[in-house]
Amino acid sequence: MAVTSSTLTEKPHAAELPRAEGASVMVDGWYMPPPEDKDGRLWQRTTALVQAEPVELYEAWRDLRSIPLWQEQVVSVTETGASTSHWVMRTDTSSDKTVEWDSEILADEPGKRIAWRTIGGDVDQAGEVIFEPAPKGNGTFVTVLQEFKMGKLASMWETFVGRNPKQAVIENLRHFKAFAETGEIPRTQGQPHGPRGTVGDMKKGMYGEKIPTPPGSSVGGVS
């Protein structure tokens, strides 16, 4: 083969890659890329360094009733059994329309890992979050892997909320981190400004500023 035609993806002598397991970003010393989107299934993996102990963060994530405080557009999560819950999510910022689903916890390892999937309703998705100590005691790596079918949720989400569902996974982990580290979620909605004009209003959607910042521990005045 001519030298010029060799490609960087060619690996004639490479060992076989180990298989990825869940949300992990590495296995046996190998970096694992996130799963590929295909056959109508979308994946989003995202990770954050949080200044807290893995067990504290596990407990915060596992507290289902507090999820509406930091996940975008989630109105309520109600426990319906030992490992099941009912979720209600707002779809349209200007009306009370909602999507609802039931969810089941598949794995629950205190201080380490939670995995879940939907078991009926408007949404078909599954996910996992893992909590791992960062090197040298520098906090905790929180890694989320979320899978969704391009169903009603994904399309409604994007149409009404103006947020790509993949970006919503990233933003939710960002909110979780801010809430865990500071006790609040940074926000600018509700602050004063001069007239935006038509173009400015259109751009709000582009910036993601149309999506209400989850309340965290806000003190009011939030639109």
Place this chain on the structure above:
Amino acid sequence: MKAVCWMGKGNVETLSVPDPVLLNPHDAILKITRTAICGSDLHLYDGFIPTMEAGDILGHEFMGIVEEVGPAVTNLKRGDRVVVPFTIACGSCAFCKKKIWSACDNTNPNAQLMEKAYGYSGSGLFGYSHMMGGYAGGQAQYARVPFANVGPLKIESDLPDEKVLFLSDIFPTGYMAAENAQIQAGDTVAVWGCGPVGQFAIASAFMLGAGRVIAIDRIPERLALARGLGAITVDYSEKDVDVLTALKDLTGGTGPDGCIDAVGLEAHSNELQGFYDGVKTALMLETDRPIVLRQAIQAVRKGGTLSIPGVYGGLLDKVPFGAAFGKGITMKMGQTNMHTYMKPLLERIEKGQIDPSYLISHRITLDDAPAMYKVWRDKEQQVTKIVIDPWATAVQADASRDPRVARGGVQ
């Protein structure tokens, strides 16, 4: 309240807008007593920073009296007098713990915009585009200050506002620029740009032991202020003056030990490269005009340090990276880690080592601000620094508008 709003490129208006309210538990509401227009506000005025929107309240240099605090603010109370740093930091994330405050993880609600442009998001800033957080700024009568338990510096002495206002940005920024130049006792330091940040960089370079400071600009009143601080000045607009030759001549052919680019992305040049960058930025083929950066890389001595407090926003053309590598130089840059510098610099002011108010040439009202943006941009009326009293009437401000009356300090 009244506030100075960005209404489009080259268009600033003073408008009546709603008062700010507490939104989060660590918020405070400040009644602003003094605020200033920064050189970097001109990058917004000239449309160089993306994600500004009509209606955005400008201003990131301000101080005032605490009006109201949120339930989680424990170190401030109503009536306290504070200076607010222009970068917002949470105090709890990995970066704040390392005291890299301007890289705070938790204060930019629009972090995804900056991640797309820069890979990672820095801290939120007041009044400096939606990409930088979209926070309403301080050229107004009131402002909401997030994480008020971390940022604002309490002023407990009776120093007048004008002596401490510049702790909000330009004094710490100039000081960090000098610190980033890694000055050893007796070093020669060259400073491009003798605006406010350049002035404080010059003063700070001397504080940190520089033996000689060379100041480069073209505006006579700025060069005069720099000479007043003890710098040797080079007017690059003078016929026959070549900056690189001047810097060689003034350093025994060695080059300055440290170079400070206090100009940033809107540099001017009479040479061909000035035309080149002008055309490319106008055609949106380049975002910044890195004329000073190129020159400073060329000028700094072998193994020297280049410190960059001047703002750059995007993609730069024709940067002589070979020269940077060939000479083995160090480059240090970035938004100021304000929270590290405010208290020590306040102590220097309290001890009388410096009176930052010497820079002020104009004292104005909020209603004067739109016109003054233009004056500042066009370098008219011998402007060196504009301070706004958000509660003054036109008559009160007018009395002190004459630069000869206004200027005090070290001159």
